[in-house]
Amino acid sequence: MLEVGVNAAEFCLPNQDEEEICLRDIKGRWIVLYFYPKDNTPGCTTEACDFTAALPNFEDLNAIVLGVSPDSPQKHRNFIEKKELKVTLLADEDKSLCNAFGVWQLKKFMGKEYMGVVRSTFIIDPEGKVAAVWQKVRVKGHVDDVKAKLEELQG
Template sequence: MTILDIGSTPPDFTLPRDGGGTITLSGLRGNPVVLYFYPKDDTSGCTQEAIEFSGLRPQFEKLGVKVIGMSPDPVKKHDKFKTKHDLKVDLVADEDKAIIEAYGLWVEKSMYGRKYMGVERTTYLIDSAGRIAKIWNKVKVPGHAAEVLEATKALNT
């Protein structure tokens, strides 16, 4: 398990994205990136998080920030999820979970006493030099996107 700290360079990736094509993290250097990991398309918390980030997209864009959501769901599922909820953020598919594991976020979880493996909801703010500026672990969704936006504004001042 990789432990990522503030100031470290996050694992790079090139992954398929919604709508076709790929996104390469290192290719976005020069601008800050919000990279948020979420468990599953079209579940209540993940939908709320994506809708909140989508609603703030114009403000992120004004700051030159790219917002990317990552889950193990396939691109086809991301496309349906985006269409259904009119999402405005980019979604990448890490179906083999290699990147999620590289970030140390494929973890044992527990619900109603049942243990299972899943994505730990986590957000990284990556500065324009490609280094981690802030990490939110075990994210609670309500208000999270606004909190990330505030941290992004502080990064740009």
């Protein structure tokens, strides 16, 4: 998993509207990049709704919030419409960004092992360096923790 102080992995991925979002185009702002396993599942829905509710606070901090999962742009669009989300969701169908950030890992559930996204969040500073990392995120209270850390980093 990428650590604080390293350069964030470069990326260009389609969002829910199939528009390409590239790190190079959004550098210069703070970026909250959160990885989640799957659209329309309970924890992922709560996290996306929490980030949506807090979006004005992040915008006040000159931060852009991007959610990333292996779901397709179409699935992201359906998720956004169904839950009235305001966050931008990136489709990492080949898992290249998940692998670059080290969040595509072996997971265990009910005795079965499988590869999947470990729920993780990264704050990327305006220079493109990783400024904060959360691994194996617990959804409850997470968005508040991220906002507080962003405020602290901006000092």
